[in-house]
Amino acid sequence: MKEPLVSIIIPTFNRSTFLRETINSVKEQSYHNWECLVVDDGSSDFTKELMEFILAEDSRIKYLKRPETWLKGANSCRNFGFKKSKGEYIQWLDSDDIISSEKLESQIKCMLQNDADLATCKWGRFYQLSDARISPDLKEYKDFDSSLLFFEALAQSKGFFPIHAYLFKRELIEKGGGWLSLLNINQDGEFMARMIINSSKICFSNKGVAYYRFSQQGVSAYDSCQKVENLINSWRIIEAYLKIKYNGTHFEFIETAKRNIYKANIGRKEVIEGNREFFKNIDKGGLKKVVKKFLLK
Numbered sequence: 001m002k003e004p005l006v007s008i009i010i011p012t013f014n015r016s017t018f019l020r021e022t023i024n025s026v027k028e029q030s031y032h033n034w035e036c037l038v039v040d041d042g043s044s045d046f047t048k049e050l051m052e053f054i055l056a057e058d059s060r061i062k063y064l065k066r067p068e069t070w071l072k073g074a075n076s077c078r079n080f081g082f083k084k085s086k087g088e089y090i091q092w093l094d095s096d097d098i099i100s101s102e103k104l105e106s107q108i109k110c111m112l113q114n115d116a117d118l119a120t121c122k123w124g125r126f127y128q129l130s131d132a133r134i135s136p137d138l139k140e141y142k143d144f145d146s147s148l149l150f151f152e153a154l155a156q157s158k159g160f161f162p163i164h165a166y167l168f169k170r171e172l173i174e175k176g177g178g179w180l181s182l183l184n185i186n187q188d189g190e191f192m193a194r195m196i197i198n199s200s201k202i203c204f205s206n207k208g209v210a211y212y213r214f215s216q217q218g219v220s221a222y223d224s225c226q227k228v229e230n231l232i233n234s235w236r237i238i239e240a241y242l243k244i245k246y247n248g249t250h251f252e253f254i255e256t257a258k259r260n261i262y263k264a265n266i267g268r269k270e271v272i273e274g275n276r277e278f279f280k281n282i283d284k285g286g287l288k289k290v291v292k293k294f295l296l297k
Contacts, residue, residue: 003033007087011077012095013041031105039077075179103208107167121208165210186234
């Protein structure tokens, strides 16, 4: 039987320092029937020159530039890459992250054997790959026959996977929809909520590993009130999806997200006051104190 084609889609912007290592992890896959689409969001570093060398090394790699008529941003680049891709399976991969050499092969095998829509694997964090730390056994490290059970496992362990730990059936993305181009905070969480909701079976591969690179600069979702508002909106969307799908089932990880946002912004009266409904079940006593302290002066 012919191996199904996997499309690996890499959005990039001024990541020439890390891009070679990321693409090398693709080239080292034990699974060979893949195409890799690198979508440049308008880099001003040496990305173009680097890609010229890489393209000469492997014909399965393609270098695309985001059209000027498409919104700027990684989400838009992912959507453009998906539009140009041909694979039956989709691997999202950021241009500074790494996948282990057996990831695609083990996840394809897992999905075919279980007729799964979505596959997961172990994941870890790293500054240098030699010092990578793989997350310990999580409740999500197993197969699931329903999306609800997977969400419940996420809620218990808070072991959220990075986007490149998953492998997707193309049909799943076509059904659930692409990335929201206007969402620039927690976009992977919103995207994955839709993907999981639309999955009937989720399988786990014990062999593959997705490595997430720690940011040296540490960009924060709390840098500005506007970023916080965008973050809150992303969780409003996720919460709405879950309420519709699961008839109001309570998910603790939603409340955890709200608590974290609330605690990080208790000094921002415009955030607290403007999102009372969002925070209504979070530390009610504390919320009253914050309102009194910062709003009633």
